[in-house]
Amino acid sequence: MTYKLMIVDDQFVSRELFRLILDKSPDYEVVYSVDTAMFADTYVLNGDLDLVIMDILMQDGSNGLDAAEKIKKLRPEIKIVAVTSMPEVSWMDRAKAIGIDSFWYKEASEAGILEVIGRTLAGESIYPEQTPVIQLGLAKSTEFTPREIQVLRLLTTGAGNDEIASKLEISLNTVKTHVMHLMDKTGFTSRTQLAIQARITGFVIDESEQ
Known part of the structure; x- marks a missing residue:
């Protein structure tokens, strides 16, 4: 089975890195790669997706947590991995409250993104024990x-x-x-x-x- 994924990240380098990692695995197909969370829910309605990699804070002011909340209301079966490089202390709690399946820090997580995606699709919820200490x-x-x-x-x-x-x-x-x-x-x-x-x-x- 090939899982269909969407990448939502305002940083071009991050999007391309995620795509490069995912393209190496025959288990994953990147269907959409977008630079804003503003219309992420419309992509979900138009596509047959299994998982969304969702950055949280976008330069255009859109917010990945808000978009994830909309997606979970529209298609609760779609898995979401929230990703960020910002150690904002409140985001993990809000992500859990929304029902986001997993949470991954770009620079600080011990597990790689492929491992987190695989385990999330298998039904696990992967969250760090704490926000990175800065x-x-x-x-x-x-x-x-x-x-x-x-x-x-x-x-x-x-x-x-x-x-x-x-x-x-x-x-x-x-x-x-x-x-x-x-x-x-x-x-x-x-x-x-x-x-x-x-x-x-x-x-x-x-x-x-x-």
Whole structure:
């Protein structure tokens, strides 16, 4: 049996690498290879697909998790492997909630993509034990509390303390305390530097991009 696959990834090199790997196996046929998640669900309706390799964050603003959710509602039998190079801490939880079958980090996963695809098609759900640990200033990403991560995510949007307090429904003093702890842990001297580095590393992504 030959399984039919679709690749959704905005990076040309990534798409071609996936295709190169898959073309070496007689078990797989790449039916579609597209650079946006925006219309991924329409490809699913038009094609007889078994599995979708879905990148998460696209440069055109489309989101692979949103597209995967639509696909799972339209064709729940189609397997989906979410792939990303960004260590955003919330994505694995959302992927599980959507019903995405497997999750693969491009640079950090121990298992190769062919192994993940094969096991997923066989009925397994393959997820890493944790998000890759990254360095943010002087601190490792595992050193932050869930609330500190929420505050940090809002900081990357340029939100002030008043706005953060309102959105998280906490006091202004609590926000200031969390920001102070973030600065102490990371060693950054300004909240702007902290926010920029958090965004550059991909540790947290602005919620409007998700």
